[in-house]
Amino acid sequence: MFSRQRYWGEPIPVVNCERCGWVPLDESELPLILPEVESYEPTDNGESPIAKMTDWVNTVCPCCGGPAKRETDTMPQWAGSSWYFLRYTDPSCDYAIASPEALKYWMPVDWYNGGMEHTTLHLLYSRFWNRFLYDSGVVPVAEPYAKRTSHGMILGENGEKMSKSRGNVVNPDDIVNEFGADTLRTYEMFIGAFELSAAWSQEGVRGCRKFLERVWKLQEMVTDEDSYSKALVTRIHQTIKKVSNDYENLKFNTAIAAMMSLVNDFYKAGSITRADYRTLLLLLNPVAPHITEEISDRMGLLRGRVYQNAWPEYDEAKTVEDTVEIAVQVNGKMRGTLTIPRDSDRESAIAAAKEMLGTRLQGSIVKEIYVPGRIVNIVVRP
Ligand SMILES: [Zn+2]
Incomplete structure (x- = not known):
């Protein structure tokens, strides 16, 4: 079933002629634009709200020139969501989906991430659309995505899908108000493996808030020295390696665990150098940008914004304990x-x-x- 009896959707560019039957519009008539209506509500008789727009509906047959009626059903949402990424390459192009130059430059999508619930249908449709357009010579690549990943769903605290009727919806605004945006970000990355579903835990949120507080309080134990602490140098190189690799592989939860463990070691050491702290802030910045920028500013640890600085490097030889x-x-x-x-x-x-x-x-x-x-x-x- 492709057609829908509602207003919001792409109009289907065909007319019904008494003599010729269903006839497609000539390409010069495209794109067919929806008529302006006063009410978008569904009608009582199950007809599309467009059916009442007789000025728009009554037209002439492109084939015989006789009287014909436009199709008043529209396409389902997934018709548009199957090729929007092609339009993104050239959103103001007025003569095609996108210019051939833009399509050639941008396509395929380097990395396409979406929810796990889209793995079957959206991917099937969008790939089919793209292959059809490729066969028609409209797009330059047969496969729309060079790399495809899916993230798991965050479930309610009771382990069920969040929904109003189940009363288990967590509103991110509430979490931001109570714990701060960095805590929300850190927790969402820490909640579990990227591709797996995970149940929300208020206890987990508090744990992440506590971790960020510990990162903040490290300011009180920073010395004037500006090279890695001898006692921590191996741990720091190990952590740079682990966090860098984990980020690349979307293993945000284990990257954060590694930083938590490094912070524990910082506290055990009793004091840290400016270099120790600087590296921690660089590693943590993508997860908790606000607090890391604030600390860097207060202590003058990095020039400009944290994210404008080079990613810390590790020395493989120094990751191995002797x-x-x-x-x-x-x-x-x-x-x-x-x-x-x-x-x-x-x-x-x-x-x-x-x-x-x-x-x-x-x-x-x-x-x-x-x-x-x-x-x-x-x-x-x-
Ligand atoms: Zn006709």
């Missing part, structure tokens, strides 16, 4: 492995091994052997 895996033995028998700093001394290596063994280490210790970078062997007598 650690080594050693074997832990008791009386020469393997009991497990342990990762320790490569430059660990004998005492700390043996202490780490004992901690790992815990209550599995029984009897009295006769001898402790450490082969640097390879083995700790503890010899016990029962």
Whole structure:
């Protein structure tokens, strides 16, 4: 079923002639424009509101010149939504869908993202439209989208689709008023995997607000130094790598988790340098633009807007802890492995091994052997 008995829709450019039957309008008559009406409401008899516009409806047959009536049904919404992206390339073109130059320049769409609910019909229709137009020589590419992704739906707190009748609708304005726009943005990115549905959680919103407050309060522990803290340099390079890759792959939730974890490490360290803070703000800016701009401004951390600055770079070599895996033995028998700093001394290596063994280490210790970078062997007598 393609035609609809309502006003708002593209008119279907055909006429019904008593002699010739259904006849398409000549191309020179296109586009056919809707007539002006006083009332857009549906009629009592199920006819299109346009049917009353007899001046518009009564016309002549393009074929025989005899009396004919225009089709008064209109196209469904998805007729227009199947090719709007072509029109976007050249919205004021008055002689075609878009100029061939504009279509050649812009098409195909580099990256087309939409709701999961559109995955079947809208994609099927829009692709069909485009292929038809390609076969007709109107558009220059057979496939309309170079890359296509879908995001999951945000459900009500009860796990059901949000709707007025279910009373589970969350109004974003309320969240912005109570928690701020950055919290809403952060939470929406943090709520779950991009392509999966997720249920709203007010607790989760509060958690994101708390995270941003912790980012704000870091201002109180910034030193004058302007290179990465020695104790944090590995964590910072790891986080730049993780967040950069995650953003590229639409894994916003794990990117935010990585930044939360970095902020925890900042607090554990007790103080951070300007460089440490600057990198965090750059990474967080796409998710929480207002608070990061404000902090940068107050502390003079970055020139101009945060987003105008270069994305932080990481050094692969610095993402790897300088650690080594050693074997832990008791009386020469393997009991497990342990990762320790490569430059660990004998005492700390043996202490780490004992901690790992815990209550599995029984009897009295006769001898402790450490082969640097390879083995700790503890010899016990029962
Ligand atoms: Zn005719």
